[in-house]
Amino acid sequence: NAGVTQTPKFQVLKTGQSMTLQCAQDMNHEYMSWYRQDPGMGLRLIHYSVGAGITDQGEVPNGYNVSRSTTEDFPLRLLSAAPSQTSVYFCASRRANSYEQYFGPGTRLTVT
Amino acid sequence: SQELEQSPQSLIVQEGKNLTINCTSSKTLYGLYWYKQKYGEGLIFLMMLQKGGEEKSHEKITAKLDEKKQQSSLHITASQPSHAGIYLCGADRVSGNDMRFGAGTRLTVKP
Numbered sequence: 001n002a003g004v005t006q007t008p009k010f011q012v013l014k015t016g017q018s019m020t021l022q023c024a025q026d027m028n029h030e031y032m033s034w035y036r037q038d039p040g041m042g043l044r045l046i047h048y049s050v051g052a053g054i055t056d057q058g059e060v061p062n063g064y065n066v067s068r069s070t071t072e073d074f075p076l077r078l079l080s081a082a083p084s085q086t087s088v089y090f091c092a093s094r095r096a097n098s099y100e101q102y103f104g105p106g107t108r109l110t111v112t
Numbered sequence: 113s114q115e116l117e118q119s120p121q122s123l124i125v126q127e128g129k130n131l132t133i134n135c136t137s138s139k140t141l142y143g144l145y146w147y148k149q150k151y152g153e154g155l156i157f158l159m160m161l162q163k164g165g166e167e168k169s170h171e172k173i174t175a176k177l178d179e180k181k182q183q184s185s186l187h188i189t190a191s192q193p194s195h196a197g198i199y200l201c202g203a204d205r206v207s208g209n210d211m212r213f214g215a216g217t218r219l220t221v222k223p
Contacts, residue, residue: 004154033211042116042200043155043213058210090154099143101211103154
C-alpha cells in the first residue's frame with residue numbers, strides 16, 4: 001500500500017491564482033481530512049469527509065473547497081490564493097471504526 | 113487561545129535523560145491522541161487515550177490521561193536521538209471527525 005499520497009510536494013502561487021492540492025489513499029478509508037500547519041498554531045482542520053459524496057467544514061474552511069466523488073480521492077481547491085494561505089497542508093485518512101489517522105507527507109505552499 | 117495547550121514549546125535534553133511533555137485541554141476530553149512529526153514530514157500516530165487514569169506505552173514512551181484535570185502527559189524514558197521531532201497532542205470533538213491539535217512540542221536530543 002502507498003498509504004496517503006499528496007501532490008505536489010511544493011508549490012508557489014501568485015495572489016489570486018487558483019489551484020488544486022491532490023490527496024489519495026489506497027486503504028479504503030471512509031474518513032479523510034485536510035489540515036494546515038502554521039508555526040505556533042499546530043494543525044487546524046480545514047474540511048473533512050466521512051464518505052464519498054459527504055463533506056463538512058472544519059475550523060478554518062474559508063477560501064477552500066473540497067469534493068469527494070470517490071473513496072480514494074479528496075482534492076482541496078484554493079479558489080483565489082492569498083498570502084495568508086501560505087502554509088504546509090496535510091491530508092489524512094482513517095477507517096470509520098478506528099481512531100488512528102494516517103497522514104500524507106504534506107504540501108508546502110507559498111503564496112506571493 | 114488554543115483549545116489544546118502544550119508545554120513546553122521546545123525542549124532540549126541530553127541523550128539518556130527522561131522528559132515529560134504536557135497537553136491541557138480547555139474543553140472536556142472525549143479522546144486524546146499523541147502524534148510524532150519528524151521535521152518536514154507527516155504525522156505518525158503514537159497512541160490514543162480515552163478513559164481517565166488510562167496509561168499506555170509505546171516502546172520507551174508512556175502517556176497518561178487525567179480526565180478530571182483535562183490533561184495528558186507524555187513521558188520519554190532514557191531519551192535517544194531517534195526521539196527527536198515534534199510531538200503533538202490532538203483531541204476529538206463531540207462531532208466526530210473534527211479533531212483539534214495543540215501547537216506541538218519540539219524535542220531535540222543531544223548525543
